[in-house]
Amino acid sequence: MKRLVLLATAFLTVIIFASGHLLSFVTTVLAVWLDLPGPYADDPTAWVWFVVNVVILFAISFAFCRWLVRQVERRVIEADTFG
Helix, strand or coil: CHHHHHHHHHHEEEEEEHHHHHHHHHHHHHHHCCCCCCCCCCCCHHHHHHHHHHHHHHHHHHHHHHHHHHHHCCCCHHHHHHH
């Protein structure tokens, strides 16, 4: 289980780092492409970026948690089978 925790920690660190850069890129590209105010604008449409970021982060978090639960379930089943 310690190995799974270390693997999940490393995986989550990479995900957090990459998702931060991904969200910055998406926000910048979409703002320019759709000719919208950026996330730091005083315009009310700047809240769109907050919603987009939260939705993307939720999807990433859900995918990671789903992967982790599957790994734990597999380890528990293996331990019950051979234990």
